[in-house]
Amino acid sequence: MNSDLSIRDIAKKLRSKEFSSYDLTRECYDLIEKVEPKIHAFITLVDKKDALARARKIDEHMTQSPLAGIPYVMKDAYLTRGVRTTAASKILDDFIAPYSATVHKKLEDAGAILIGKMNMDAWGHGASTENTDYGPSKNPWDLTRSAGGSGGGPAAAVAARLSVFGIGEDTGGSIRNPAAWNNITAMKVTYGRVSRYGAIAYASSLDTVGPTAKTAEDCAFVLEAIAGHDPYDATSSKQPVPNYTKELEKSIKGKRIAFPTEFYGEALDPEINAAITKAREVFVSLGATVTDVSLPMLEYGVPVYYILAPSETSSNLGRYDGVRYGYGRNLFTKENKRRIMTGTYALSSGYYDAYYKKALKVRSLFIEEYQKLLVNYDAILSPVTPIMPSKFGELLNDPMKNMMADLYTVIVNIVGLPALSLPCGFGKGGLPIGMQLVGSMFSESSLFSLGHAYQKVTDWHMQLPQVLK
Amino acid sequence: MDTYEPIIGLEIHVELKTKSGMFCGCPADHFGKKPNTGTCPVCLGLPGALPVPNKKAVEWTIMLGLALGSTIAEVSKFDRKHYFYPDLPKGYQISQYDQPLCRGGMVPTSFGDVRIHRVHLEEDTGKLQHATVDGKRVTLVDFNRSGVPLVEIVTEADIRSAEQAKEFLKKLHQIVRYLGISDADMEKGSMRLEPNISLRKIGEKGLPPYKVEVKNINSFRFAERAINYELERHARMLDEGKIPLQETRGWDEAKNATVSQRTKEEAADYRYFPEPDIPPMRFTQQMITNIQSTIPELPDAKLTRFTKDFGLNNQDASLLIESQELADYFEEAVKVATGRTNFSPKDIANWIINRKPDIDAVMPAKFIESMREAKEVVAVSDKDLFAVIDKVLAENAKAVADYKAGKQQSAMFLMGLVRRQLPKSDTKLILDTLRKSLDST
Numbered sequence: 001m002n003s004d005l006s007i008r009d010i011a012k013k014l015r016s017k018e019f020s021s022y023d024l025t026r027e028c029y030d031l032i033e034k035v036e037p038k039i040h041a042f043i044t045l046v047d048k049k050d051a052l053a054r055a056r057k058i059d060e061h062m063t064q065s066p067l068a069g070i071p072y073v074m075k076d077a078y079l080t081r082g083v084r085t086t087a088a089s090k091i092l093d094d095f096i097a098p099y100s101a102t103v104h105k106k107l108e109d110a111g112a113i114l115i116g117k118m119n120m121d122a123w124g125h126g127a128s129t130e131n132t133d134y135g136p137s138k139n140p141w142d143l144t145r146s147a148g149g150s151g152g153g154p155a156a157a158v159a160a161r162l163s164v165f166g167i168g169e170d171t172g173g174s175i176r177n178p179a180a181w182n183n184i185t186a187m188k189v190t191y192g193r194v195s196r197y198g199a200i201a202y203a204s205s206l207d208t209v210g211p212t213a214k215t216a217e218d219c220a221f222v223l224e225a226i227a228g229h230d231p232y233d234a235t236s237s238k239q240p241v242p243n244y245t246k247e248l249e250k251s252i253k254g255k256r257i258a259f260p261t262e263f264y265g266e267a268l269d270p271e272i273n274a275a276i277t278k279a280r281e282v283f284v285s286l287g288a289t290v291t292d293v294s295l296p297m298l299e300y301g302v303p304v305y306y307i308l309a310p311s312e313t314s315s316n317l318g319r320y321d322g323v324r325y326g327y328g329r330n331l332f333t334k335e336n337k338r339r340i341m342t343g344t345y346a347l348s349s350g351y352y353d354a355y356y357k358k359a360l361k362v363r364s365l366f367i368e369e370y371q372k373l374l375v376n377y378d379a380i381l382s383p384v385t386p387i388m389p390s391k392f393g394e395l396l397n398d399p400m401k402n403m404m405a406d407l408y409t410v411i412v413n414i415v416g417l418p419a420l421s422l423p424c425g426f427g428k429g430g431l432p433i434g435m436q437l438v439g440s441m442f443s444e445s446s447l448f449s450l451g452h453a454y455q456k457v458t459d460w461h462m463q464l465p466q467v468l469k
Numbered sequence: 470m471d472t473y474e475p476i477i478g479l480e481i482h483v484e485l486k487t488k489s490g491m492f493c494g495c496p497a498d499h500f501g502k503k504p505n506t507g508t509c510p511v512c513l514g515l516p517g518a519l520p521v522p523n524k525k526a527v528e529w530t531i532m533l534g535l536a537l538g539s540t541i542a543e544v545s546k547f548d549r550k551h552y553f554y555p556d557l558p559k560g561y562q563i564s565q566y567d568q569p570l571c572r573g574g575m576v577p578t579s580f581g582d583v584r585i586h587r588v589h590l591e592e593d594t595g596k597l598q599h600a601t602v603d604g605k606r607v608t609l610v611d612f613n614r615s616g617v618p619l620v621e622i623v624t625e626a627d628i629r630s631a632e633q634a635k636e637f638l639k640k641l642h643q644i645v646r647y648l649g650i651s652d653a654d655m656e657k658g659s660m661r662l663e664p665n666i667s668l669r670k671i672g673e674k675g676l677p678p679y680k681v682e683v684k685n686i687n688s689f690r691f692a693e694r695a696i697n698y699e700l701e702r703h704a705r706m707l708d709e710g711k712i713p714l715q716e717t718r719g720w721d722e723a724k725n726a727t728v729s730q731r732t733k734e735e736a737a738d739y740r741y742f743p744e745p746d747i748p749p750m751r752f753t754q755q756m757i758t759n760i761q762s763t764i765p766e767l768p769d770a771k772l773t774r775f776t777k778d779f780g781l782n783n784q785d786a787s788l789l790i791e792s793q794e795l796a797d798y799f800e801e802a803v804k805v806a807t808g809r810t811n812f813s814p815k816d817i818a819n820w821i822i823n824r825k826p827d828i829d830a831v832m833p834a835k836f837i838e839s840m841r842e843a844k845e846v847v848a849v850s851d852k853d854l855f856a857v858i859d860k861v862l863a864e865n866a867k868a869v870a871d872y873k874a875g876k877q878q879s880a881m882f883l884m885g886l887v888r889r890q891l892p893k894s895d896t897k898l899i900l901d902t903l904r905k906s907l908d909s910t
Binding site for chain 2: 201348
């Protein structure tokens with residue numbers, strides 16, 4: 001199974017002609033044929049003939065790019081010229097974009113091969129990929145459980161090796177939560193690190209574009225290709241893009257990791273608590289220091305997020321009014337409507353000061369608090385989700401529980417910091433557990449080296465899901 | 470009517486003539502273009518598209534603010550203004566709410582000062598066209614105008630008459646044209662006027678409990694008429710003890726009246742919030758000084774200078790400064806004339822005002838030359854002129870007959886003959902006198 005190899009190895013073998021991009025791509029399609037009916041990760045599968053033709057072309061003109069000839073998938077929130085884009089909503093059921101998102105364009109330029117547009121909670125609203133108009137995605141580790149969300153589709157596909165890597169979109173945990181539940185590695189980037197142009201907006205001030213893959217190293221390869229300033233996105237940063245794959249090997253000796261004790265309280269599943277506590281010891285054994293710290297504002301993250309994100313989404317989704325895209329507002333899901341209504345209310349005159357404006361003030365406080373802490377630490381070690389992969393219906397039917405699933409992730413989006421999510425163990429029934437390392441602005445490189453060092457001495461990330469056995 | 474006092478404020482929208490759109494690279498010049506040919510994902514509001522602000526448009530708005538005496542914000546930002554309308558593809562307009570680029574300012578008029586409340590920058594919307602297609606009545610949307618930079622100028626309710634409103638608008642129009650930031654062509658909709666009108670009992674303080682906004686006005690004359698129409702309507706109602714409805718009305722050219730468009734019982738809730746796709750803007754004193762230095766001499770300053778330095782009266786100076794081009798032409802002509810002729814600036818001013826030269830075709834030097842030639846003709850007495858004309862007419866009976874038969878060119882032929890005998894003479898004078906003679910024979 002060549003799709004199980006690392007990007008570094010695949011790139012090497014493609015060039016030594018051990019196998020071709022055509023072989024690798026065809027292998028992915030064969031696997032998709034077998035596995036996809038079980039997990040339902042795809043909304044749109046790129047026509048096999050088209051993908052193979054492109055692979056053949058790349059084989060004939062192999063370029064320098066390490067991603068050349070490598071199949072990948074994207075969350076269906078990205079506009080891909082010529083391939084349908086739905087955001088998992090029937091409102092865009094037959095929408096074929098006339099332009100491509102910058103991230104798609106960059107990957108095409110790098111020679112990567114798009115094979116699918118992936119399932120998600122419609123418009124990014126959710127943490128379980130159940131809130132989709134195309135049927136829920138199933139967890140490759142336990143088909144009775146959710147693949148997480150909102151980007152459950154790309155995560156499940158990477159976990160099941162249907163694709164070498166994926167592009168997710170993280171507004172409140174949508175990359176990291178499914179990464180944790182599918183036993184893969186993913187980077188939620190610093191706000192502004194990757195262009196959002198052509199990413200269907202959920203909450204514009206929180207939305208980030210990032211890689212999902214098997215390892216920190218693979219994520220570094222992908223981020224190197226997609227990061228950077230974009231004249232089409234006024235919020236994209238002009239900060240130069242480091243050579244992530246080179247800096248990966250930097251020693252983590254002496255790195256300082258903060259361990260916020262409030263994060264490891266009652267709200268956290270004991271299995272997750274235990275797994276991360278063990279990971280803490282691994283970091284210590286690698287020469288890092290891990291120190292207990294206090295970050296007492298965590299509990300305000302969810303309320304602030306659920307004012308900011310719905311407010312912005314109520315604005316962003318206004319354009320889908322039935323005039324231009326053919327299908328009407330009646331096709332928004334219950335969860336979509338709930339967030340649109342909440343946000344519309346929070347922005348109404350007379351309520352704006354009490355909700356949105358106040359949330360912005362708290363946001364500033366969060367930023368200060370994180371900045372203060374990260375002066376003295378290279379990373380914060382945090383859980384990704386408070387709960388293990390949920391059974392179907394568990395989150396969908398309980399909006400409060402659904403919100404609390406975002407406890408550890410949303411606050412990172414509110415402060416705009418980067419966070420690497422990576423596997424750190426398994427619980428009962430072999431369900432995967434993830435952890436995240438949160439760093440200061442534009443410290444992706446340092447987070448990659450921490451993750452890479454950890455993955456060199458652990459093998460959680462190498463385990464294959466049930467569905468492949 | 471004598472018991473009331475008009476309380477009028479103005480909102481003026483001006484489309485900037487930048488090369489590209491407010492937030493995208495599409496051409497800002499949309500007038501007369503084939504519908505939906507100048508559009509892109511950004512101005513169509515397609516999913517995923519993002520706005521990138523046009524630096525020039527921001528600078529020009531600041532320039533206008535400086536010209537109006539506004540205070541320029543150190544920190545400004547864009548906000549989203551939400552409402553549903555088919556010509557607004559995103560469901561919101563990117564505008565400015567609580568941190569406009571410019572606040573305050575003042576434009577003096579002969580009736581008193583008009584204070585500026587604020588000047589802000591936003592994007593224009595698309596345009597609806599009501600048409601019949603295949604026998605069905607439909608509404609079509611043209612997005613060419615969508616995303617064109619639009620400056621909104623809001624005055625305080627300082628205006629007390631339609632005449633004052635008109636004077637203010639003309640002055641603003643002139644300033645905008647002087648700055649070269651817009652054609653401000655009202656027929657093309659690049660300058661749009663919206664008076665807010667109400668009446669207050671004389672002696673009362675504070676704003677009246679209602680106001681009527683009139684839209685769709687595309688000339689100063691119509692603005693004046695619409696305001697007067699409304700003032701009379703309000704006075705009649707107030708006399709009857711009624712308070713006019715708070716509403717938006719439109720100016721109906723055919724009816725010469727305003728007509729109700731929609732009532733505004735409550736203020737619309739636009740759910741403003743900071744545009745998250747555009748970072749806030751910060752302006753240093755240096756940046757503002759740099760913009761200030763690009764502002765040309767403005768009409769009021771020019772007027773003062775023309776009266777002082779050239780000894781012109783107010784009326785003549787006003788005519789000359791109507792456009793910057795004309796004012797420059799006058800100054801250039803004065804420069805050319807100085808030392809070479811003994812024409813005073815006043816002579817030149819009068820000559821320009823009376824002769825109305827085509828300033829694009831006739832260079833100022835050429836103009837002065839023709840002026841000198843014309844002035845020399847004065848030496849030709851009427852007696853001499855008549856003598857020559859009589860002689861020429863007598864010698865050219867055929868041409869005279871042709872003229873009588875309706876051949877206008879014959880007059881030109883005859884004039885040529887007269888002029889040959891009176892070189893350096895004023896052709897216009899000859900022609901006029903010649904025609905008179907011809908017509909009376």
